[in-house]
Amino acid sequence: MQLLGVVGPEARTLCERMSPHLDGRVAVVERSAAGARSGDGPAPDGPDRSEGVDAAYELGDDGTWAATGEGRDLDDVLDDLAATFDHALLVGFPDADVPTIALGDTEAENAVVAADAAADVDTGDALDALADADPHVTLETLVERVKESPRADRAGAIATFTGRVRARDDPDDSRTLELTFEKYEGVADDRLRTIESELMERDGVEEVALFHRTGTLEAGEDIVFVVVLAGHRGEAFETVSDGINRLKDEVPIFKHETTVEEDFWVHDRQ
Numbered sequence: 539m540q541l542l543g544v545v546g547p548e549a550r551t552l553c554e555r556m557s558p559h560l561d562g563r564v565a566v567v568e569r570s571a572a573g574a575r576s577g578d579g580p581a582p583d584g585p586d587r588s589e590g591v592d593a594a595y596e597l598g599d600d601g602t603w604a605a606t607g608e609g610r611d612l613d614d615v616l617d618d619l620a621a622t623f624d625h626a627l628l629v630g631f632p633d634a635d636v637p638t639i640a641l642g643d644t645e646a647e648n649a650v651v652a653a654d655a656a657a658d659v660d661t662g663d664a665l666d667a668l669a670d671a672d673p674h675v676t677l678e679t680l681v682e683r684v685k686e687s688p689r690a691d692r693a694g695a696i697a698t699f700t701g702r703v704r705a706r707d708d709p710d711d712s713r714t715l716e717l718t719f720e721k722y723e724g725v726a727d728d729r730l731r732t733i734e735s736e737l738m739e740r741d742g743v744e745e746v747a748l749f750h751r752t753g754t755l756e757a758g759e760d761i762v763f764v765v766v767l768a769g770h771r772g773e774a775f776e777t778v779s780d781g782i783n784r785l786k787d788e789v790p791i792f793k794h795e796t797t798v799e800e801d802f803w804v805h806d807r808q
């Protein structure tokens with residue numbers, strides 16, 4: 539799912555102008571805090587929640603729906619959307635770690651386009667910023683992707699692997715605070731696609747999807763996903779294992795570790 543933020547006056551107006559130009563399903567996520575949209579007006583009301591109810595959904599006969607709840611932040615919502623939407627436009631999140639269009643005098647941490655008003659933003663520039671951003675990918679994203687394979691009718695198994703940031707290897711180790719991953723641009727992605735293709739040549743393996751996140755990830759966050767669609771569980775499990783081993787051995791992605799005591803590039807210690 540590709541992400542783009544828009545902040546400032548007329549942010550919603552710009553999203554409405556961009557949405558028809560996007561292929562696939564589009565979601566708009568708006569911040570509802572008072573004043574967060576700088577004059578764009580209040581968020582639409584969701585269904586009422588009774589005392590003790592953390593989330594409420596309202597479904598229409600035509601498939602329309604509305605919801606309200608608590609206990610979800612922006613990352614949680616994006617994780618929910620990633621498997622079924624192709625694009626998400628984020629309105630009113632100036633601190634979000636996504637490319638952002640800043641309108642008026644509004645500042646954004648990751649501004650890639652700035653303009654006085656929505657009418658001053660070139661739609662092509664906005665679409666380019668969205669397309670160039672790293673996608674938001676979850677394990678569910680890849681599971682849904684392999685399910686849509688034209689070869690899915692022959693598959694009776696989906697096996698997955700998720701690698702995450704480990705806080706420590708041993709109880710006496712210094713606690714890892716975060717890992718930062720950098721990839722060899724172009725080469726890393728090409729190598730991932732090659733591994734996928736070669737694994738799919740195996741008998742009984744119908745689809746393979748590999749994904750490795752980059753940037754800074756904190757302890758407990760997901761790093762890497764491997765998903766295999768196969769005829770039976772045996773070849774599915776075997777291919778998942780081989781997939782993560784080949785990814786670690788062959789894909790040029792470099793890891794920098796920050797612990798409570800030091801910072802270092804992991805390849806320098808090997």
